[in-house]
């Protein structure tokens with residue numbers, strides 16, 4: 001007897017010692033377990049597809065898209081927010097070492113290193129080990145990345161001003177008004193349009209003046225004394241002018 005005869009040498013448990021030729025199974029071994037593709041199988045597929053399609057249709061009807069007002073490219077005060085899966089990148093750009101003069105670090109270098117590393121991982125880490133505990137570097141970087149993404153996403157949700165975001169996107173009523181009227185000219189002269197917009201639609205944290213719910217007295221009070229984040233003493237004209245301005249603004253109701 002020769003040495004090693006009848007013995008099988010198996011190096012890797014995932015590689016079978018004897019390769020079987022690629023011959024498809026003979027399904028006549030499974031009587032009753034096969035079915036015709038057309039129409040039996042396809043009909044089942046379509047039925048499952050229809051359930052999902054109708055499910056999604058019901059969902060879109062029950063939860064309509066949260067639309068905001070029409071996008072205004074001149075509104076520089078608008079603070080956009082990316083979808084949730086980009087929030088961590090968005091949050092990264094808020095840190096002083098990754099924004100302003102260092103914008104390239106936050107926008108390209110840090111994400112580039114992270115995603116580049118992920119892309120190159122199969123070429124860098126070529127060890128045969130599969131268990132996470134035996135691959136400390138790969139596991140470590142992965143946990144670090146997960147922790148960073150979770151933390152940054154959490155921070156961006158926690159620090160976002162959701163109240164202001166809701167106000168800035170609000171759909172405001174279209175109200176016709178005359179830009180030649182004395183009331184409008186007074187708004188212009190007193191610098192109100194800088195915040196409330198030439199179309200009086202507001203923008204950013206500043207509310208629209210059209211479609212308001214105010215009386216003329218409310219407007220007089222706000223124009224003189226301010227309110228919330230609107231500074232006091234904006235109006236610098238005479239009492240008669242204030243009256244005209246207040247009547248004008250309070251007339252800008254949506255019907």
Ligand code: HEC
Pocket residue numbers: 187190191192193194195196205206207208209212213214218219222223227228229230231234235236245249
């Ligand atoms: C510096 C920006 C700024 C300027 C300039 C400004 N406002 Fe405002 N205005 C605001 C902000 C912000 C608010 C929201 C205040 C709050 O927090 O309630 C506001 C609110 C108002 C409101 C209440 C709107 C509502 O529907 O509740 C009126 C009316 C108003 N402003 C009139 C004026 C008039 C009149 C002038 C000019 C004399 C003027 N504003 C100038 C920022 C400004």
